[in-house]
Amino acid sequence: MIVHPTRPASDGGSPISRHRVAVHGRWVDIWVTAADCSSLSVAGSRLAERLAADVLGVARSSLRVAPLAPSGRPVVVCAASAGDCGISISHLRPRLADAPSSGRGLVAVAACRGAQVGIDLVVPAEVSTASLSRFLATTRTGTDADARDAVRLWAAKEAAYKAAALDEAFRPRRIVVERVSASGFRWSVDGRYHAVHGAGIFVAEEGHILAVAVADHIPSLSHGAPPRP
Secondary structure (H helix, E strand, O other): OOEOOOEEEOOOOOOEEEEEEEEOOEEEEEEEEEEEHHHHHHHHHHHHHHHHHHHHOOOHHHEEEEEEOOOOEEEEEEOOEEOOEEEEEEEEOOOOOOOOOOOEEEEEEEEEEOOOEEEEEEOHHHOOHHHHHHHOOOOOOOOHHHHHHHHHHHHHHHHHHHHHOOOOOOOHHHEEEEOOOOOEEEEEEEOOOOEEEEEEEEEEEOOEEEEEEEEOOOOOOOOOOOOOO
């Protein structure tokens, strides 16, 4: 795993923090920026389009990032067809105690050429241990170290779910994350028709944790394959 230094950039709006990381033999580009909470979704889509255009080496006007039914996951559409670029978006709103709903939040996007990618952005101190215990059967939060491990595990599951691109409901207990360390992890998701697996890493971003997952190649499925039991 290689993490290139963060370098700020801006086009007149909020500065963009950029990372380039190697995950399981593929380069993933990550951009993070602040945006108004009232328009985080729009800001995420626009930032994703800029990043996808940069990764593909095309004009931003030649592509769009659009939601794919039924899950609404983002896909890159270039020249009326799916572009060869996996894309993922994560939003983070500030706690109401810290800022009004009209304040500033964060948007993180990840792009990977030739592979599905997923990203999740969390603030460790703001993740509810009650929520973690509800969805993570092995979660222990007796110490600060346990809590940090649980937050990383949760973020890894969120990122893996997005990278799996199964367009199914998010079921944390069906997402297996293995060999979690401070830097990375392996994961698998048991979908209705097939299982997806891959690798991921963690990236620090000014008090936040970014979990980034990349899916391994999935062989073409035969037409009419029955759902998995």
